[in-house]
Amino acid sequence: MGALLADVAAWFGDSANWTGAAGVPNRVLEHLQYSIVPILLALLIAVPIGAAVGHSGRGGFLVVGVANGMRSLPELGVLTILVTFMSVGLLPVTIALLILAIPPLLAGTYAGVSNVDRAVVDAARGMGMTEPEILTKVELPNALPLIIGGLRTATLQVIATAAIAAFVGVDGLGRILFSGLAVRDYTRMAAGALLIAVLALLADAALAALQRLIVSPGLRTSTSSRRRAVVAPAQPEQLPQSRSTTPEPELARS
Amino acid sequence: MIEFRGVTKRFPDGTVAVDALDLAVEDGKITVFVGPSGCGKTTSLRMINRMVELTGGTILIDGSDIMAGDAAQLRRGIGYVIQQSGLFPHRSILDNVATVPLLLGWGKRKARERATELMELVGLSPEMAQRYPAQLSGGQQQRVGVARALAADPPILLMDEPFSAVDPVVRENLQDELLRLQSELGKTIVFVTHDIDEAVKLGDKVAVFRTGGLLAQYDEPGHLLARPADDFVDGFVGRDRGYRGLGFLSANGLPVGELSTVGSGATGDQVREAARDGWTLVVSDAGHPLGWVQVGQALSGPVDTDALIAGGSLYDTEADSLRGALDAALSSPSGLGVAVDASGAVVGSVRAADVLAALATARRDEAAA
Numbered sequence: 206m207g208a209l210l211a212d213v214a215a216w217f218g219d220s221a222n223w224t225g226a227a228g229v230p231n232r233v234l235e236h237l238q239y240s241i242v243p244i245l246l247a248l249l250i251a252v253p254i255g256a257a258v259g260h261s262g263r264g265g266f267l268v269v270g271v272a273n274g275m276r277s278l279p280e281l282g283v284l285t286i287l288v289t290f291m292s293v294g295l296l297p298v299t300i301a302l303l304i305l306a307i308p309p310l311l312a313g314t315y316a317g318v319s320n321v322d323r324a325v326v327d328a329a330r331g332m333g334m335t336e337p338e339i340l341t342k343v344e345l346p347n348a349l350p351l352i353i354g355g356l357r358t359a360t361l362q363v364i365a366t367a368a369i370a371a372f373v374g375v376d377g378l379g380r381i382l383f384s385g386l387a388v389r390d391y392t393r394m395a396a397g398a399l400l401i402a403v404l405a406l407l408a409d410a411a412l413a414a415l416q417r418l419i420v421s422p423g424l425r426t427s428t429s430s431r432r433r434a435v436v437a438p439a440q441p442e443q444l445p446q447s448r449s450t451t452p453e454p455e456l457a458r459s
Numbered sequence: 460m461i462e463f464r465g466v467t468k469r470f471p472d473g474t475v476a477v478d479a480l481d482l483a484v485e486d487g488k489i490t491v492f493v494g495p496s497g498c499g500k501t502t503s504l505r506m507i508n509r510m511v512e513l514t515g516g517t518i519l520i521d522g523s524d525i526m527a528g529d530a531a532q533l534r535r536g537i538g539y540v541i542q543q544s545g546l547f548p549h550r551s552i553l554d555n556v557a558t559v560p561l562l563l564g565w566g567k568r569k570a571r572e573r574a575t576e577l578m579e580l581v582g583l584s585p586e587m588a589q590r591y592p593a594q595l596s597g598g599q600q601q602r603v604g605v606a607r608a609l610a611a612d613p614p615i616l617l618m619d620e621p622f623s624a625v626d627p628v629v630r631e632n633l634q635d636e637l638l639r640l641q642s643e644l645g646k647t648i649v650f651v652t653h654d655i656d657e658a659v660k661l662g663d664k665v666a667v668f669r670t671g672g673l674l675a676q677y678d679e680p681g682h683l684l685a686r687p688a689d690d691f692v693d694g695f696v697g698r699d700r701g702y703r704g705l706g707f708l709s710a711n712g713l714p715v716g717e718l719s720t721v722g723s724g725a726t727g728d729q730v731r732e733a734a735r736d737g738w739t740l741v742v743s744d745a746g747h748p749l750g751w752v753q754v755g756q757a758l759s760g761p762v763d764t765d766a767l768i769a770g771g772s773l774y775d776t777e778a779d780s781l782r783g784a785l786d787a788a789l790s791s792p793s794g795l796g797v798a799v800d801a802s803g804a805v806v807g808s809v810r811a812a813d814v815l816a817a818l819a820t821a822r823r824d825e826a827a828a
């Protein structure tokens with residue numbers, strides 16, 4: 206163990222590992238690039254759907270079902286199928302990571318929006334906010350802790366899983382890990398794994414800082430802002446009951 | 460004026476919450492909807508700002524049908540206060556209050572200036588402006604809710620049990636504040652409560668609902684207490700309604716009798732001389748009552764102001780009703796109620812028998828009228 210640590214340290218100390226296309230900086234950039242695209246796409250897909258369903262209160266079971274279904278898909282299996290039908294390359298990797306990123310964001314946005322205090326939404330509507338105004342000025346700002354929680358989960362998983370890109374001929378930090386595996390070079394494997402872990406943690410720290418920056422201080426006083434969307438699926442199942450006890454605010458005839 | 464014409468609400472599950480309601484809410488007055496739980500008060504209120512869609516009849520505001528325009532537009536012109544305050548947790552108190560002005564496109568600065576004025580009006584200190592709702596007490600939150608509803612100066616204010624989640628002392632406080640505000644602003648207020656005492660205290664007119672959204676009686680609070688329309692209303696207004704009804708009878712013309720008083724430095728002899736029926740009232744230099752002395756007490760030296768017998772409630776001759784006068788008489792140890800003027804100085808005494816005589820006169824006058 207001590208020997209491995211020393212070897213890994215030596216690997217990081219070797220300037221040859223820091224230059225060129227196979228160098229650490231370039232692999233980190235590639236890895237980030239492979240990760241950011243599916244995360245952004247997932248945000249574009251999951252947040253609007255989660256918000257719309259959370260706002261309307263209809264179709265919640267569908268969202269939870271889809272999210273859980275996608276969560277249970279094995280990434281490597283998905284990737285293999287995609288590669289079989291498409292070809293090797295970045296596209297199947299992006300799709301596989303997208304499937305990974307959507308569930309926590311969808312569940313987080315849905316739970317965040319639908320858990321906003323009904324009295325608060327009622328007051329917003331009663332003061333004359335239109336439905337889009339209620340969503341953007343009240344529900345989404347209040348859902349932000351859970352949305353960012355979902356984003357953090359998605360980011361961690363995507364960065365960790367993006368290593369599989371190297372399986373299908375794309376690079377990234379996975380390349381370091383798998384090229385080590387191919388020649389049983391445990392030092393290189395450990396270095397690759399370590400880089401992936403550090404990158405994931407740094408990304409999480411950056412999102413935590415973002416969370417502190419954009420979540421209203423008013424939401425921090427009462428509840429922890431580190432709630433994660435991973436707990437979300439349990440909540441929507443209770444929702445139909447908790448809703449029916451308070452009279453549903455009716456939408457105006459239009 | 461808000462006018463309900465044959466208004467019915469049948470929910471999709473078949474519940475008829477309000478049934479053919481006819482009612483006219485007067486401008487510039489507080490109209491209270493009161494009744495047992497589930498009788499349709501909230502539903503009736505929320506139909507006014509279309510938070511609940513009516514399924515029959517019409518509601519007119521100043522003669523125009525509320526269904527004619529856009530719902531959000533209608534609501535921006537109607538203040539709305541609810542029991543759970545419904546403040547936006549993510550916005551500062553100032554920005555909560557500025558909500559409707561901002562929706563109306565006033566511009567941030569003007570909206571915040573207005574919000575600052577409103578906070579002062581409802582008695583919130585300026586330090587609260589930058590706090591968030593979770594950092595406020597329940598009573599403070601309700602004040603913010605009222606300020607927020609009034610921010611764009613709507614002519615109508617709808618309030619659904621706004622004070623029922625706070626403790627009784629704070630509630631009474633908020634009720635008094637609302638009456639003070641209303642005397643300044645003269646809004647058309649519709650106020651929902653299930654508490655008949657609150658209804659009677661706040662309402663210029665009280666609508667008592669019975670289950671099924673039927674109107675049992677719509678009357679001034681004094682009449683409601685004096686002449687309940689039927690057994691349901693009688694039962695609902697509750698015990699002591701005769702006594703509470705005195706609160707709506709003016710004490711004008713109630714005779715104020717003499718009262719023996721001595722200064723706080725009086726000697727035992729002076730007290731014995733001044734006393735009537737064994738009692739005399741000790742007053743301060745400004746004429747404010749300090750307490751009673753009974754002649755039977757061992758009166759050796761001068762009056763000991765620490766050993767006085769506490770008096771009862773005071774009857775303010777300029778502001779109180781017959782109820783205040785009767786309570787002063789009943790709660791006084793000597794049987795003589797202490798009457799004071801607006802400054803709190805003693806002006807004389809009032810007897811329970813005189814209050815009852817005044818009540819009899821008031822009844823006779825009313826029957827004749």
Ligand SMILES: Nc1ncnc2c1ncn2[C@@H]1O[C@H](COP(=O)(O)OP(=O)(O)OP(=O)(O)O)[C@@H](O)[C@H]1O
Pocket residue numbers: 452453470471472474475476494495496497498499500501502503653
């Ligand atoms: N969304 C709804 N769907 C079905 N029935 C409803 C709905 N909202 C209210 N009701 C029913 O309509 C009736 C009147 O309800 P409402 O809320 O107006 O009563 P309330 O007088 O305000 O009572 P409370 O004092 O308990 O607030 C009740 O029987 C209630 O169960």
Ligand SMILES: [Mg+2]
Pocket residue numbers: 500501502
């Ligand atoms: Mg109600």
